Amino acid sequence: MLPATLDDVKVLDLSQGLAGPICAKILADFGADVVKVEPPGGDAARSMAPHFGNDPHPEKSLIFLLANLNKRGVRLNLDDPDGRELLRRMARASDIVVESFEPGYLAALGLDYAALSQENPGLIMISITPFGQTGPYSAYQSEEIVTYALSGIMSISGMAEREPLKHGGMQSQYEGGLSGAVAVLAALHARDVIGEGQHVDVSLHDVIASTLVIHQPMYGWVGAVQGRRQPSGSSYGHVQRCKDGYFIWQTGGGAEWSDIAEFFGPEALKEERFASVAGRVVHGEDLDRLVLEGTKDRTMQELFRTASEKYHMLFGVVQEPEDLARCPHLEARDFFQEVDHPVIGRIKVPFRLWSMPDAPAVYRRPAPLLGQHNTEVLGDMLGLDAGRMEALAARGVI
Amino acid sequence: MIRMTKMPLKGIRVIDSSYVFAGPYATGLLGDLGAEVIKIEGPERPDFTRGGAFSGLLPDNEARSDPWNRMSTYNLVNRGKKSLVVDLARKEGREVLVDLLKVSDVIVENFTPRVMRGWGLDYPNMKLINPNIVMVSNTGYGRGGPYSNYPAQATTQEATHGLAAITGYRGGEPSKAGQSYVDFLAAWACASAALLGLRYRRRFGHGLWADIGMYQLGCYNVSDYILDSIANGAPGERIGNRHRQFAPQGCYRCAGGDAWCALSVRDDEEWGALCGVIGQPELARDQRFSTEVARRANHDAIDEIIARWTATVTKIEAMERLQAAGVPAGAVLDGRDLHFDPHLKARGLLEMVRFPEEREMGPCRPIIGRPWKFSAMPLTVRDPAPTFGRHNREVLHEILGYDESRCSALESAGIVVDKPRKIREVPDLSMDQRVAIGRLAYWDSDYKERLGIA
Numbered sequence: 001m002l003p004a005t006l007d008d009v010k011v012l013d014l015s016q017g018l019a020g021p022i023c024a025k026i027l028a029d030f031g032a033d034v035v036k037v038e039p040p041g042g043d044a045a046r047s048m049a050p051h052f053g054n055d056p057h058p059e060k061s062l063i064f065l066l067a068n069l070n071k072r073g074v075r076l077n078l079d080d081p082d083g084r085e086l087l088r089r090m091a092r093a094s095d096i097v098v099e100s101f102e103p104g105y106l107a108a109l110g111l112d113y114a115a116l117s118q119e120n121p122g123l124i125m126i127s128i129t130p131f132g133q134t135g136p137y138s139a140y141q142s143e144e145i146v147t148y149a150l151s152g153i154m155s156i157s158g159m160a161e162r163e164p165l166k167h168g169g170m171q172s173q174y175e176g177g178l179s180g181a182v183a184v185l186a187a188l189h190a191r192d193v194i195g196e197g198q199h200v201d202v203s204l205h206d207v208i209a210s211t212l213v214i215h216q217p218m219y220g221w222v223g224a225v226q227g228r229r230q231p232s233g234s235s236y237g238h239v240q241r242c243k244d245g246y247f248i249w250q251t252g253g254g255a256e257w258s259d260i261a262e263f264f265g266p267e268a269l270k271e272e273r274f275a276s277v278a279g280r281v282v283h284g285e286d287l288d289r290l291v292l293e294g295t296k297d298r299t300m301q302e303l304f305r306t307a308s309e310k311y312h313m314l315f316g317v318v319q320e321p322e323d324l325a326r327c328p329h330l331e332a333r334d335f336f337q338e339v340d341h342p343v344i345g346r347i348k349v350p351f352r353l354w355s356m357p358d359a360p361a362v363y364r365r366p367a368p369l370l371g372q373h374n375t376e377v378l379g380d381m382l383g384l385d386a387g388r389m390e391a392l393a394a395r396g397v398i
Numbered sequence: 399m400i401r402m403t404k405m406p407l408k409g410i411r412v413i414d415s416s417y418v419f420a421g422p423y424a425t426g427l428l429g430d431l432g433a434e435v436i437k438i439e440g441p442e443r444p445d446f447t448r449g450g451a452f453s454g455l456l457p458d459n460e461a462r463s464d465p466w467n468r469m470s471t472y473n474l475v476n477r478g479k480k481s482l483v484v485d486l487a488r489k490e491g492r493e494v495l496v497d498l499l500k501v502s503d504v505i506v507e508n509f510t511p512r513v514m515r516g517w518g519l520d521y522p523n524m525k526l527i528n529p530n531i532v533m534v535s536n537t538g539y540g541r542g543g544p545y546s547n548y549p550a551q552a553t554t555q556e557a558t559h560g561l562a563a564i565t566g567y568r569g570g571e572p573s574k575a576g577q578s579y580v581d582f583l584a585a586w587a588c589a590s591a592a593l594l595g596l597r598y599r600r601r602f603g604h605g606l607w608a609d610i611g612m613y614q615l616g617c618y619n620v621s622d623y624i625l626d627s628i629a630n631g632a633p634g635e636r637i638g639n640r641h642r643q644f645a646p647q648g649c650y651r652c653a654g655g656d657a658w659c660a661l662s663v664r665d666d667e668e669w670g671a672l673c674g675v676i677g678q679p680e681l682a683r684d685q686r687f688s689t690e691v692a693r694r695a696n697h698d699a700i701d702e703i704i705a706r707w708t709a710t711v712t713k714i715e716a717m718e719r720l721q722a723a724g725v726p727a728g729a730v731l732d733g734r735d736l737h738f739d740p741h742l743k744a745r746g747l748l749e750m751v752r753f754p755e756e757r758e759m760g761p762c763r764p765i766i767g768r769p770w771k772f773s774a775m776p777l778t779v780r781d782p783a784p785t786f787g788r789h790n791r792e793v794l795h796e797i798l799g800y801d802e803s804r805c806s807a808l809e810s811a812g813i814v815v816d817k818p819r820k821i822r823e824v825p826d827l828s829m830d831q832r833v834a835i836g837r838l839a840y841w842d843s844d845y846k847e848r849l850g851i852a
Contacts, residue, residue: 003598003601005594049642049643050625050632062625062629131741135740135742135745136744141727142726142728143641143644143726146661146728149660150728150730152733152735154649155735156577157575159567160839163639163648163651164658167565169622175582175586178583179586179769179770181586182589182593182770186593187772189406189407189593189596198773203745203769205741210747210769213474214454214471217471219734219736219842220765220851221455221457221470222458222470223843223844224455224829224832225733226838227656239557246557246572247557248554248556252549252551255549308549312549314551316555317557319559320627321634328544329545330543332542332544335617349625350617350624354587354608354611359594359598
C-alpha cells in the first residue's frame with residue numbers, strides 16, 4: 001500500500017452542511033482518521049435534497065454521502081454536560097477540529113478554541129462559516145445567494161438590463177471547503193515545522209470575493225467598476241445553439257482565425273472583416289448568424305471533438321448532469337468511486353478532485369450512518385468500556 | 399497566544415512557471431505564507447495578465463513606458479514574487495531552469511504535456527533532476543484521459559464542466575457567471591497539492607507529482623446534480639435566483655439605480671418575519687403563502703410584493719432591516735462597494751500594497767489578500783509584484799552562483815531579458831469610452847480621495 005500523506009493526523013469533524021464536511025473529507029481522502037461528530041438529529045445535510053430515490057430519509061441524502069466519504073461517525077449530544085466532556089476528551093486526542101457552527105455557539109458550550117487548546121496546545125481548529133468569526137456581518141443569517149450578493153460576484157453576473165444572477169448550485173460551499181483545505185494544510189505545516197496549533201477562521205464570503213482578481217483591483221487602479229453583460233457588442237463568449245444543445249467558443253488556444261473559419265464552414269467567415277478582434281466586435285451580429293448557419297445541423301459532441309482535436313480551438317459544450325455522469329474523460333481520470341452503502345446500496349459517487357499518483361486520494365469507507373461508530377470510536381479513542389457506554393446511551397448522550 | 403515569529407513556508411523555494419490565474423494565484427498565496435516564489439516567464443511569452451483581455455487596467459489609465467509591469471490583475475496575483483525572464487525554448491535557457499530546479503522545493507506549471515515532455519521536463523525527468531521536488535501541474539483537462547490534449551480556458555470550460563447548464567435566468571439559456579470561475583478552484587487545488595506534497599516529502603523523503611485538471615474540479619462542484627442524475631435520473635435545471643426548496647428567494651431591485659438586494663426565506667418563521675419587515679404582517683396568514691409549497695407555487699406573486707417594498711429602500715437598508723428580523727439577506731455589492739463595506743473592512747480582506755517610487759504606480763493600491771485568518775500567523779502581502787525580469791541577476795548570480803561572464807552571455811544572447819519582445823495590447827481607450835462601449839458600468843475620477851490613497 002502506498003504511504004498516505006496524512007495517516008498520522010486525527011481529525012474531529014463537527015461541521016455540517018457542505019463546506020466544512022468537504023474540507024474534512026479532503027483530509028480523510030489523503031489518509032487522515034476523521035471522526036464525524038453529529039448532533040442527535042444528525043447533520044443538517046441529511047435533510048438537504050437531493051435524496052436517493054427522492055426519499056427524504058436521513059441515510060439517503062446524496063449530499064451527506066458525497067461530503068462524508070471516508071469518515072467514521074459518532075452521534076453526540078452537546079447539550080448534555082457528559083456529551084461536552086466526551087467531546088473535550090476527543091479533542092485532546094485530536095490534531096484538527098473542523099467546525100461550522102454560528103460564531104459564539106462553541107464558546108457558549110465551553111468548547112471553543114481557547115478552551116480546547118488549553119489541554120492540547122498543538123490543536124488546530126478551523127471554522128468555516130458564511131461570514132467568518134469577526135466583523136459586523138458575522139452574526140448575519142446566510143444562504144448561498146446572500147453570500148454571492150455580498151461577495152461582489154453577482155454584480156458582474158447576468159445581463160445588464162436584468163437582475164444580477166447567481167451561479168447555479170452551491171458553489172460557495174464546495175469552493176469554501178476546498179479553500180479551507182489550503183488553510184488547514186497551511187496550519188498543519190506551521191505546526192509540523194514550528195510546533196504550535198492555532199485557530200483558522202475561514203469566511204465563505206471572503207472566499208468568493210477572493211476570486212475577483214480582475215474586477216476588484218480595477219477600482220483601486222483607476223476607479224473603474226465592471227457591470228453585467230451588455231445585450232450586444234460581445235458576439236462570442238456566450239452560449240449559442242446547435243442541433244442538440246449549446247456550445248461556446250473563443251478565439252485563442254492554438255487556432256488561427258483561418259482555422260476557426262474553416263471549422264465553422266461558411267465561406268463568408270473568411271472575409272477580412274472577421275479576422276481582427278475589433279472587426280468581430282463591430283460585425284458581431286453577422287458573425288453570430290454565420291456561426292449559427294455552420295452549426296445548426298451539427299451535434300454538440302461532433303463540434304466539441306472536431307474543434308478541440310482538429311482545430312485546437314477553445315471550445316466548450318453545455319454538458320448536462322447526465323453527460324457528466326457518463327463522461328469518458330471523468331471515468332479515465334478516476335473521478336468516480338463505486339461505493340457500497342448499507343442503506344442506499346451500490347452507487348457511483350464523485351470522489352477524486354485531482355490525481356497524485358505517489359500518494360493518491362484513497363477510498364476506504366462510505367459515509368457513516370448516524371452514530372454508526374459510537375462504540376468503536378469511543379472505545380478506541382477514549383477507552384470507554386461497554387458499561388459506561390450503555391449508561392451514556394441510556395441517557396441519550398450518545 | 400504566542401505569535402509565530404517565523405512564516406510557515408520560510409525557507410521553501412517555489413518556482414512559478416504558470417500563467418494567468420490558477421498557478422500564479424496559488425503561488426502568490428504560498429508567498430504570503432513565507433515561501434520565496436520565483437516567477438518564470440519567457441521573453442516572447444510574458445504572463446497573459448501583463449496585457450490583453452485578462453490583465454485588467456492601468457493605474458489612472460496611463461501606460462507610461464512599461465505597461466506590462468503596471469496592469470492591475472498582474473499586480474494582484476503575482477504579489478511578493480521574484481521575476482526571472484528566461485527563454486525556455488532555447489537549450490541554454492532550459493539549463494537555467496534545470497539548475498534552479500536542483501535548489502528548489504516546489505514547481506507549479508501549466509505547460510501543455512507535449513511541451514514539458516519535449517523539453518525533458520515531465521515528472522519522470524524532473525524527478526531525476528531533483529528527487530525532492532514537488533511538481534504541481536495544472537491544465538484544462540489534466541494529463542490523462544481522452545480530452546487531455548484539448549485546449550481549454552475557464553470561459554469555455556464553464557459550459558463543459560456542467561456549471562452553465564444549471565446557471566441562467568429561469569427558463570432561459572445556459573449562462574456564464576462571474577469571471578474565470580474554475581481557475582480559482584484550480585488555485586486552491588494547486589496550493590493544497592503543494593502543501594500536501596511538502597508534507598509527504600517531510601515524512602517519506604522524496605517529492606511527488608500532482609496532476610490537476612480544471613475540468614474535474616469544476617465537475618466536482620456540481621456533484622449534487624450529478625448524483626441526482628445518477629440516483630434519480632433528474633435533469634439539470636435553470637431556476638435563476640430561486641432555490642430548489644426555499645421560497646421566496648430572489649434578487650430584488652432597490653432604490654438608487656442599479657441597486658439590488660438578495661434574500662432567501664428558509665421556513666415559515668422567516669416568512670412571517672419578512673412580512674413584518676415589509677409592513678404586511680397579514681400576509682403571514684394568507685393561505686396563498688403560508689407554507690413552503692404554497693410559496694413555491696405563488697412565487698411570482700410574492701416577488702411582486704417584495705419588489706414593491708425593496709423599491710422604496712436602499713439595498714443596504716433592505717439588508718439591514720431583513721437581517722435585524724432574522725431573514726437571510728444581502729445587498730449586491732459592486733466593485734466599488736467592496737472597498738467600503740464595513741464587514742470586509744473589519745476583516746481586512748483588502749490590503750494596501752506599497753510600490754517603490756520608481757514604479758510610478760502611486761504610493762499604494764488595495765488588493766485582495768486571502769480569505770483565511772490565522773490566529774498565530776499574522777499574514778500580509780509582503781511585497782509588490784515584480785517588474786519583468788527584475789530579479790534576473792539575483793537569481794542567476796546569488797541563487798545559482800553563475801559568474802559575471804555567464805550572466806552577461808545569457809543576456810547578450812537574448813536568453814535572459816528584462817523587456818518583453820512581444821506583448822498583448824491593451825486597447826488605448828479613455829475611461830469614458832470604456833463606459834460607452836459597455837466594458838465598464840461606471841468609473842469614479844475621485845477614487846483616490848475616496849480610498850484615501852491620494
